[in-house]
Amino acid sequence: MKAFAKLVNDLDSSNKTSLKTEAIQRFLRDADDKDKLWLLALFTGKRPKRHVGSGLMKQWAMEIAGIPEWLFIESYSSVGDLGETIALILPPPQQQTEKPLYAWMQDIIALADATEAEKRYFVLHAWNNLNTTERFIFNKLLGGSFRVGLSSKGLINALAKHYALDETAVAHSIMGEWRLDDVEFEPLIHGHYSNTFLSKPYPFCLAYALETPVERLAPLSEWQAEYKWDGIRGQLVKRAGEVFIWSRGEELVTSQFPEVVATAQQWDEDFVIDGEILPIKEGAVLNFSELQKRLNRKLLTRKILTDTPVGMYAYDLLEWKGEDIRLRPLQERRALLEMIVESYSPASIQLSPVVSAADPESLLQLRETARERNSEGLMLKHRRSIYHTGRKKGDWWKWKIDPLTIDAVLIYAQKGSGRRSAYYSDYTFAVRDGDMLVTIAKAYSGLTDKEIQEVSRFVNKNAIEKFGPVRTVKPELVFEIAFEGIGYSSRHKSGVALRFPRIARWRKDKTVQDIDDLETVKKLIT
Amino acid sequence: MIQDEPLLRFCSEGIYCVPGRFYIDPWRPVAKALIMHGHADHAREGMQHYLCHHFTVPILKARIGADIQVQGIAYNEPTYLNGVKVSFHPAGHIIGSAQIRLEYGGKVAVVSGDYKVQDDGLSTPFEPVRCHEFVTESTFGLPIYKWLPVESYQQQMRQWITENQARGKTSVFIGYSLGKAQRILKALEGMGDIYVHYSIARLNEAYVSAGIPLPEYRNLDLREDVKKVAGKIVIVPPALADSNALKRIPDFATAICSGWMQVRGARRWRSADAGFAVSDHADWPGLLQAIKATEADKVYVTHGHTQTFAKYLNETGIYAEAIKTEFGAEEEIEETVKAEKE
Numbered sequence: 001m002k003a004f005a006k007l008v009n010d011l012d013s014s015n016k017t018s019l020k021t022e023a024i025q026r027f028l029r030d031a032d033d034k035d036k037l038w039l040l041a042l043f044t045g046k047r048p049k050r051h052v053g054s055g056l057m058k059q060w061a062m063e064i065a066g067i068p069e070w071l072f073i074e075s076y077s078s079v080g081d082l083g084e085t086i087a088l089i090l091p092p093p094q095q096q097t098e099k100p101l102y103a104w105m106q107d108i109i110a111l112a113d114a115t116e117a118e119k120r121y122f123v124l125h126a127w128n129n130l131n132t133t134e135r136f137i138f139n140k141l142l143g144g145s146f147r148v149g150l151s152s153k154g155l156i157n158a159l160a161k162h163y164a165l166d167e168t169a170v171a172h173s174i175m176g177e178w179r180l181d182d183v184e185f186e187p188l189i190h191g192h193y194s195n196t197f198l199s200k201p202y203p204f205c206l207a208y209a210l211e212t213p214v215e216r217l218a219p220l221s222e223w224q225a226e227y228k229w230d231g232i233r234g235q236l237v238k239r240a241g242e243v244f245i246w247s248r249g250e251e252l253v254t255s256q257f258p259e260v261v262a263t264a265q266q267w268d269e270d271f272v273i274d275g276e277i278l279p280i281k282e283g284a285v286l287n288f289s290e291l292q293k294r295l296n297r298k299l300l301t302r303k304i305l306t307d308t309p310v311g312m313y314a315y316d317l318l319e320w321k322g323e324d325i326r327l328r329p330l331q332e333r334r335a336l337l338e339m340i341v342e343s344y345s346p347a348s349i350q351l352s353p354v355v356s357a358a359d360p361e362s363l364l365q366l367r368e369t370a371r372e373r374n375s376e377g378l379m380l381k382h383r384r385s386i387y388h389t390g391r392k393k394g395d396w397w398k399w400k401i402d403p404l405t406i407d408a409v410l411i412y413a414q415k416g417s418g419r420r421s422a423y424y425s426d427y428t429f430a431v432r433d434g435d436m437l438v439t440i441a442k443a444y445s446g447l448t449d450k451e452i453q454e455v456s457r458f459v460n461k462n463a464i465e466k467f468g469p470v471r472t473v474k475p476e477l478v479f480e481i482a483f484e485g486i487g488y489s490s491r492h493k494s495g496v497a498l499r500f501p502r503i504a505r506w507r508k509d510k511t512v513q514d515i516d517d518l519e520t521v522k523k524l525i526t
Numbered sequence: 527m528i529q530d531e532p533l534l535r536f537c538s539e540g541i542y543c544v545p546g547r548f549y550i551d552p553w554r555p556v557a558k559a560l561i562m563h564g565h566a567d568h569a570r571e572g573m574q575h576y577l578c579h580h581f582t583v584p585i586l587k588a589r590i591g592a593d594i595q596v597q598g599i600a601y602n603e604p605t606y607l608n609g610v611k612v613s614f615h616p617a618g619h620i621i622g623s624a625q626i627r628l629e630y631g632g633k634v635a636v637v638s639g640d641y642k643v644q645d646d647g648l649s650t651p652f653e654p655v656r657c658h659e660f661v662t663e664s665t666f667g668l669p670i671y672k673w674l675p676v677e678s679y680q681q682q683m684r685q686w687i688t689e690n691q692a693r694g695k696t697s698v699f700i701g702y703s704l705g706k707a708q709r710i711l712k713a714l715e716g717m718g719d720i721y722v723h724y725s726i727a728r729l730n731e732a733y734v735s736a737g738i739p740l741p742e743y744r745n746l747d748l749r750e751d752v753k754k755v756a757g758k759i760v761i762v763p764p765a766l767a768d769s770n771a772l773k774r775i776p777d778f779a780t781a782i783c784s785g786w787m788q789v790r791g792a793r794r795w796r797s798a799d800a801g802f803a804v805s806d807h808a809d810w811p812g813l814l815q816a817i818k819a820t821e822a823d824k825v826y827v828t829h830g831h832t833q834t835f836a837k838y839l840n841e842t843g844i845y846a847e848a849i850k851t852e853f854g855a856e857e858e859i860e861e862t863v864k865a866e867k868e
């Protein structure tokens with residue numbers, strides 16, 4: 001497991017893509033092919049079933065370390081991860097055994113038929129033969145919850161680079177349906193089990209935020225304006241009768257949106273459409289939070305499919321009957337797109353409507369009311385623009401509504417969440433409700449390291465009560481919280497929830513007397 | 527002899543020796559202060575008179591002022607203050623760090639300050655002292671904190687440098703300027719040219735004047751031309767982590783050396799490229815071992831996980847009480863703020 005542990009450690013210790021790529025390439029060079037296959041399997045969610053419960057692991061670890069349960073819990077709240085807590089509290093290993101990842105995985109899978117005594121013997125023996133990092137990985141593998149500190153794009157890029165392959169081909173090869181027992185590593189990544197060309201997406205054309213006053217986009221008639229939708233940007237590919245959906249992260253997400261796939265299958269021709277996957281019910285786009293209920297679920301039940309139906313709003317047509325039309329002007333592509341979509345008048349693939357405004361003033365008006373439709377603002381695209389590769393300035397602009405903000409006071413702080421265990425960096429904020437304070441949002445991001453240190457110092461000195469890892473603090477520090485949307489929710493005491501809340505700035509100029517009250521905040525809900 | 531008068535009292539100014547009428551590491555100005563070691567949260571300014579180990583004297587003068595009233599004392603050299611027998615004993619924390627033993631009317635108390643039982647090869651090794659009352663720290667008072675042997679972490683740090691050297695990268699180590707920086711320096715001996723930030727170099731002199739040899743190093747001022755350090759090894763204090771000054775170094779990788787780096791989350795959250803759990807505080811087994819060796823009837827717990835650690839000691843049959851002090855926790859922040867001002 002040494003090579004795999006080194007990989008996990010290297011991926012953990014850098015945020016730099018180049019170093020991550022290097023670490024993967026080193027693993028690809030050093031590790032056994034069977035271990036590489038396991039990396040792909042773990043990465044694409046093909047984890048073995050869990051055969052040893054976390055309760056048992058915890059109990060065995062406490063026994064060996066000789067510590068009481070409350071102390072285990074205290075330790076856990078400082079570490080933030082069960083597998084790591086166990087790895088750390090155990091006494092140092094008495095031996096060192098080197099066994100490749102796949103051999104460990106075989107042993108773990110074989111536990112399916114083991115008795116509890118046999119499981120215990122196996123786990124204790126493993127703990128006594130692995131160092132802290134290896135133990136941590138072993139615990140995660142055993143618990144079926146192992147995650148690699150890497151985006152799928154990162155892995156795919158590294159594989160593509162190492163084997164001199166096309167990135168989307170690699171993505172297609174490894175994201176598809178395959179079983180560990182049926183495939184071998186080299187043929188798998190070289191696409192021998194699938195036709196990678198069929199699904200190949202185009203790079204997305206991306207827009208910059210509008211930097212100049214909208215009046216400069218003259219004449220306005222040369223610009224196509226659409227709503228900027230807040231869902232999952234995706235490319236719907238149909239070739240030779242097969243349908244694929246790619247997310248902007250170049251992940252294949254086909255299986256998550258069966259409604260869209262079903263509609264696309266009914267169309268006769270081959271095509272590639274750029275669009276946005278959105279929760280749509282009775283003709284209206286719902287809040288993004290509805291879509292979140294469906295994402296990353298292993299199983300889409302009938303109930304979820306009825307409660308939260310999705311559809312795609314089509315923006316653009318990139319390929320038609322096998323021909324790449326990205327270099328044709330937008331107005332032509334759009335006309336073709338309209339013709340096709342309207343001829344099928346389908347349920348779950350619709351046109352993203354174009355809006356028209358006679359002058360900049362009315363365009364501004366449209367943008368201001370975008371939130372009422374659960375849209376983030378407007379997109380402005382030049383009618384003669386080609387479909388660029390990647391981000392390009394000048395032809396496409398996004399014109400988002402300014403974020404909403406409120407002033408709220410810090411009332412809880414927490415550090416025990418593992419990722420940042422030395423400082424208080426996870427905060428809960430409150431607004432006023434009569435003479436009470438009610439929680440409204442949790443936020444983790446937005447402060448600099450120095451500010452986090454300063455807040456931590458305040459928390460240390462002003463903690464009113466301890467509740468596990470959470471500290472209740474004197475309501476004194478006021479922050480401006482920015483967010484993208486707001487809706488009713490039972491998650492917070494205030495009865496409202498903010499979407500994408502983040503700390504815009506620390507309002508050292510304000511006191512708790514100056515924070516917003518709940519009634520004012522509720523007025524922001526559309 | 528006054529029967530019920532306690533030897534120690536925990537006051538708002540600091541730890542007070544009642545019959546001796548002096549304080550140990552006070553955080554408010556007092557007449558007489560006994561100082562256990564030279565870190566900022568233990569050695570504060572404003573005391574009329576300081577008493578500390580000989581090796582700590584130059585550190586106090588450098589940190590607080592050359593004109594302070596300070597007297598040095600050797601380890602295991604008893605002196606009497608208002609009838610209390612006082613002696614300093616090695617704490618193994620940093621150079622000159624001491625536990626202070628107080629004896630009066632047949633009762634013995636030991637205030638240990640920050641200590642570690644692992645021999646770092648630089649500080650005088652920790653020496654257990656038997657007593658009735660023991661004041662311990664608990665900075666790393668959780669069973670998740672167990673340090674690797676000195677050779678193991680040194681080997682990891684050296685391995686990291688080798689990897690950086692292969693990529694032509696500069697290796698930048700971040701550690702407290704007093705104690706940690708010198709340990710890093712020693713761990714990296716022979717790995718190549720080592721540049722040490724001048725704020726650390728100033729404190730290195732305390733080691734040299736005490737006759738503790740340090741590996742060869744060069745002074746570094748980040749305001750000057752820093753191209754010369756490309757591909758080499760650099761040691762800087764925490765205040766410079768993430769600073770613009772540091773960014774002037776060409777193509778570098780950073781490593782934080784601190785006990786907090788034991789936890790994966792702490793390593794990942796800090797924007798450093800690597801984290802090494804190297805600490806000048808006792809780990810969990812170290813704390814338990816040290817406390818047992820004192821055979822104390824009563825233990826006072828300061829620094830860090832005081833409640834948790836005191837609770838655990840009580841459950842294992844050692845009478846313990848958590849004490850609120852202004853030590854520790856702030857250490858990193860204080861140091862940061864102080865260094866920034868320079």
Ligand SMILES: [Zn+2]
Binds near residue numbers: 563565568619640
């Ligand atoms: Zn210290």
Ligand SMILES: [Zn+2]
Binds near residue numbers: 565639640829854857
């Ligand atoms: Zn301390």
